[in-house]
Amino acid sequence: MARLPFTVIGGFLGAGKTTLLNRLLRGSAGRRFAVLVNDFGAVDIDSRLVTAHGGDTISLANGCICCSIGDSLVLALVRVLEKADRIDHVVVEASGVADPARIAELALIEPMLERDGVLVLADATSVQARAADRHVGDTVQRQLDGADLLILNKADLVDAAQLAQTTAWLQARQAGARVVPAVHAEVAIEALFGLASNGAPAAPTAAASAATPPVRRWSLSTRGLIDRAALLAALAALPASVLRAKGILRLADAPLQRSVLHMVGRRIDMRSDTPWGIAALRSDLVLLGTPDMPADAELDRLFATVPVTPVA
Amino acid sequence: MSSTVIYPARRVITMSTHQPFATHVAVRDGRVLGVGSLAELQGWGAYTLDRRFEDLVLLPGFVEGHSHAFEGGVWRFPYVGFFDRRSPDGTVSPGLKSIDAVVARLRAIEREMTTKDGPLLAWGFDPIYFGGRRMDRGDLDKVSVERPVLVIHSNFHVLNVNTPVLAKAGIDHTTNVHGIVKDAAGQPTGELQEIAAKYMAYRASGIDLAAALSDEQAVWRFARVAQLAGVTTATDLHNELPDSTVAGYLQASARDDFPIRLLPAFGAIALPVEDGVAKLRALVRQNNERLRFGLVKIITDGSIQGLSARMRWPGYYNGLPNGVWNTGPDDIDRLLQAYHDAGFQVHIHTNGDEASEVALDAAERVLARTPRRDHRHTLQHCQMADAAQFRRMAALGMCVNLFANHLFYWGDIHYAQTLGPERACRMDACATALRTGVPFAIHCDAPVTPIGPLFTAWCAVNRLTASGRTLGEAEKIGVPDALHAITLGAAYTLKLDHEVGSIEVGKRADFTVLHDDPLTVAPEALKDVRVWGTVLGGRVFEAPAG
Known part of the structure; x- marks a missing residue:
């Protein structure tokens, strides 16, 4: 469980x-x-x-x-x-x-x-x-x-x-x-x-939208191998308006295993998880934040600085 | 017409100023009909002369102003402490003088267990007497490598466990959690402290533990342990009082052979104040002769030996950071105000002197807002208060209940590590309470230390630590004052001094029966005075020979 x-x-x-x-x-x-x-x-x-x-x-x-x-x-x-x-x-x-x-x-x-x-x-x-x-x-x-x-x-x-x-x-x-x-x-x-376990934002109900402001979301998906240190540096450089990050990643230094990233505020937790098995070899990263979260283009630029090695 | 029994005794020590000593006491309808000579008492009419106390000494029944019925809860499990301790059935559970002796005892118990994988819980362990060696999981793995083995320390804030407990919780060298003790190689030793200890105790032993610790059988065991020590009135000085506990207390106290008067104190933090006040008012209506609801408890800080007491400058002698609030200053004000306004008496746990200061500040504000005569709000433990704080207690009409047993059990630690010599020598300042006129009691805080008012009195009189050091000549009190503190003094802090605490006409016939006279034995021997038994409301409870 x-x-x-x-x-x-x-x-x-x-x-x-x-x-x-x-x-x-x-x-x-x-x-x-x-x-x-x-x-x-x-x-x-x-x-x-x-x-x-x-x-x-x-x-x-x-x-x-x-x-x-x-x-x-x-x-x-x-x-x-x-x-x-x-x-x-x-x-x-x-x-x-x-x-x-x-x-x-x-x-x-x-x-x-x-x-x-x-x-x-x-x-x-x-x-x-x-x-x-x-x-x-x-x-x-x-x-x-x-x-x-x-x-x-x-x-x-x-x-x-x-x-x-x-x-x-x-x-x-x-x-x-x-x-x-x-x-x-x-x-x-x-x-x-965080999001519901299926990873997608739940359909906003009338009660929910009335009670809380909207959540901003940005995501990244790549088949390449991600550089661990550069990714952690990029995450650490995010402004406070990015409240959470969740990722299932394929890191360049551990390509055979899934690496699970969990970030709340300033705390970043990266742990190695089970081998990939039959799952698609792909990294997915999602950021969640307040309406003040940087624009998508700005986040795209920030994470573009993280080296990704293409796989053949 | 009710029958009258007259008891001759070697001596009756009454604690009443107009007639301190007598030879006879007459009892009718569970009350003291009179005390004096046989000739004086014969005037009340027909009587039976009962000579069973003829060679014994009668005192007012001892009043333990700060204990917990949890003492009866833990006796469901084996005791593995350093000192001998009397169990509810009257047998003495012998003190275990080494870690190996603890392991041997647990192995013997383990072999008798009928379940294959049920947990083995023991309590009362104190590592400070083993020359620095700590128990580790290797020790407890010798007891079992299959079933969970948990040894709860005497302070109830630290726990030793075996490897199966750690494995089930996934605790290993990578677990960085405050309170999980590790060895030089970074491996967990099996010692868990504070919140981690508490959590693991419940997690490993199952959800039924809490219920088992406060059911009807537990309160019976508590009453028996108290009775064996000569106690006739005892508090259960912090309880959330869930319905199941209340039902057990009501059932137990409804029986004539329930041997004590029990005073539970409602833990104020458990409910919003309006609900708490309403609950307590409803409970008070169920009071009977042997069960008295109506006390309220507020816990402000932690403990000195746990380094969680709130200390004023200059803090802990060993330089460790200040302790923690269990209830913060704003909430102390709010809770005290609410229960004060509702007319209840509030007992405030304050171990460190900063906690005492905050409680005194709160009481001063509350009394300025809504003055109330004879509130008798009481500081409990109050171990570090200085003379100025005692003068404030006197000015505010407060009482104090001092934790005299600490002098013996943790005095050496306080002297060397937590408080340092100067403050250790003035801790639990009974003589200052006397000098400043603060009504005071002394207590054991069972199950933290064993219930035994004569031992507690001995601590206040002699102020000796376990290693034999005298902690503060100037705070010693005399035997008569110490006996007052465990009878009428304690009754006063519970607003029961009109009913119990002295042997006088009209009061409850609650007596402690002793083999020896505490006023004639050497003060150093006060703790060795033997208890024959008790009388509660005229009913005689003989204790088995210990």
Whole structure:
């Protein structure tokens, strides 16, 4: 059975975690998310969509389930994995003082899970003050340090200069930080959590399009052998508006095996997978991003710098 | 007319100021009818004279203000700790003095197991007493290379596992996860810490573990262990209180032979506050003589020995980074305010002094917004508080429950590694509590350390570490003050001092029965005073000879 992607959403109290989760549950785009939350009461679930409510779990008509963490995250997660055959993706809301990167490591000791991304929200109006606070400063800094992708929320509540300054501050304290500005945690769900397993964007439903902005998509397909180092360099050079990349690749230094690329924010994971077998010997790379993602032509130019050796 | 029983005793130590000592106590309807001489008590009318305590010493039943019914849960599994520990059936599980002894014990248990591949879980292991050698998977592979073997450490935050557990989870030299300990060659040793440990414990032993740890049988085992130590009132000081647990508590406490009064504290983080308050109000309506809902618990930080306590400057003596918040300062304010406004008493876990400071700040703000007399919100553990923090507790009307057992079990570690000499010598500052007038109790935090109020009192009196070092002459208290802390003092921190904690007319007939007189033995021998048994609401519970 395929491993379930495991995403952790972190951020200090008030940064917008619940807002993002509400978007996820409303606009799941055909995927069945299991969402583990700290406070049931804060999640805004349309009661008409609830198909079952069993104490610590709410089932929704769109296939998603929402589970209360209560006082034990690990126990809640173990319980969710009992239902693994009915879900496609596990999302955990870290508590406001937890270190989301530590929680994400659970995927590395749980064979049913695959670490996806650590998304950390920061409140543009207060993140710098919080990070300097006597009691919680180190907690906030740990959260920011562990982020694969930073969502700088409440961007509408500060002026452009402040937004630029806070973005620069975040980038200065973490090498390669990817910072995406957002208002009311509005970031395309598919760009944050990836596409449905068939690889194609789900047909947008009325609810989904209303709840989240559109996702931008760019793809590359080639039969040639790709240079690993140059590809990784190109990916690292992408702007923050490119939120994810997924690829099944044929690399010049490992042509006999499929190489699987997985990128969320600044974290790039390339692992060698099974031999090609009867699959077509072809590399496919997909980038997902916000509407601010560079134009196709610009991305074409960037990836044209990656050497590809033609095969006879 | 109800019957009256008069018990003569070698001595009755009442903890009541107007009559500290007596020779007889009269019991009617489960309550103390009177205490004094036989002549004084005869005036109440017909009585039966019961001479079974004639050569024994009676005290008010001990009150354990900070323990967990989880103690009864873990006794379902074998104990493999360093120190002897009394099990619920009264037998002593002998301390294991080497890693090889632990392995030998586990092998013996493994051979008796009826399933072929079911997990073997043990608890209570503490590696600090084996001269630096750590247990590794090689040790536990000698127990079995087929079934999962898991050894939970006494702090409940670290776990040792055998190779099958690692293999099933896919943990190898490539697994870079915080809390997975590796050897010099980069291979996982089988020691797992914190969240990784907790996850693996549940994952390897199955989803039923949580239920097994808090079912009706578990609460019975807890009550028995407590009773054997002379305890008549004990807290279960953090519980999410799911319906299944509540049902077990109600069933157990409905029986006359349930040997303790149990006070569960609801873990405030488990539910949104409106739901939590409503749940607790409903639970309070189900209270009975032996079961009292109504306490609330907030956990702020971690533990000192786990390096997860929140410390003020200058932090950990060994220079490691500050600990973690389990509940952040904003949420502490919010939760305390909500349960304070709803009229409940809140117990706040604070190990490090920064956590104590944040809790005191929160209490000060809450009391400024909505003043309330006699709230008795209590700082629990509060191990590092300095004199200024105690003065604030006194000013705010707060109580404190100090973790005296830590002095013995982890005092050497605190002295050498976590706190350093100066702060280790003022930790769990009972004498400062006395001087500043903060009502205080002392506790064991079972199952982290064994339940045994006389041992806890001995710790507060002698302040000796496991290696024999005295930690802070100036914070020692006398035996009478220590006995007060495990009876009336603890009852006060639970708002039960009108009912239990002293032997006085009208109060519950809850007694601890001792073979020896704790006020005449040498203070160093306080922990060796033998418990004969207890009396709860007039019903006698004799403990088997230990």
